Amino acid sequence: MDSPSPPVIWARLAAPRRVRERPLDYEIITRAAVAIADLDGLDAVSMRRVASRIESGTMSLYRHIRGKDDLIELMYDHVLGELDLAERPSKGWRAELADLAGRSRALQHRHPWVSQIGQRPTMGPNAVRVMEYAMACVDGLGLTVDRMLDMVSTTLHFTQGFVQAELAEAEERRRTGLDEDAWRDWMAPYLSRLLNEEEHPYLERIVTEAGHPGQDEVFGRRLEMVLDGLALGLR
Structure with missing residues (x-):
């Protein structure tokens, strides 16, 4: 019997992937969700709308992302990547x-x-x-x-x-x-x-x-x- 997958998406992404899975591109999924939120707000983000934007089936998306909580995790971390930080603080x-x-x-x-x-x-x-x-x-x-x-x-x-x-x-x-x-x-x-x-x-x-x-x-x-x-x- 397969062990249950971790509840946090970052732990699941770090876990070894089963060979039979054909993963979607998480970067594409995340960018699509961010674009929807930027345009229409967070409430407008849904699995169905993201799947439509990347021209994928909604069920295919659910095999990789459990729901909106996972999407928000990915979206939030993605935009934090825009913060241009120095390697180390140096100004006090x-x-x-x-x-x-x-x-x-x-x-x-x-x-x-x-x-x-x-x-x-x-x-x-x-x-x-x-x-x-x-x-x-x-x-x-x-x-x-x-x-x-x-x-x-x-x-x-x-x-x-x-x-x-x-x-x-x-x-x-x-x-x-x-x-x-x-x-x-x-x-x-x-x-x-x-x-x-x-x-x-x-x-x-x-x-x-x-x-x-x-x-x-x-x-x-x-x-x-x-x-x-x-x-x-x-x-």
């Missing part, structure tokens, strides 16, 4: 984490569905490469592995949350068809009435005093606050 932990956060943000904007997935606990080859690099960014600080993970995860989780807010705002603009200036003009009468009818001191300050910096500036400023907090923890 703060600059390195800031650079990694910026690259992660850009990656999630190229593939908006990635922000829905988050920092997956996956063991794909590119995920392991990124994890090794991120941990090397905070090596040499005299920290335990748990504290090193705290620093890396705090930075990347902040980045993910920021991108999710950016994408939500972009979706709102797409849905309404309004750019930022038009949206403010559209909301002005409502905000004016709201402030006249009730006391909202902080909302009033936001409306009257807050500037309108670009998202790159806001991201950089808030990332510095996160890194300041991490630096304080080191002391």
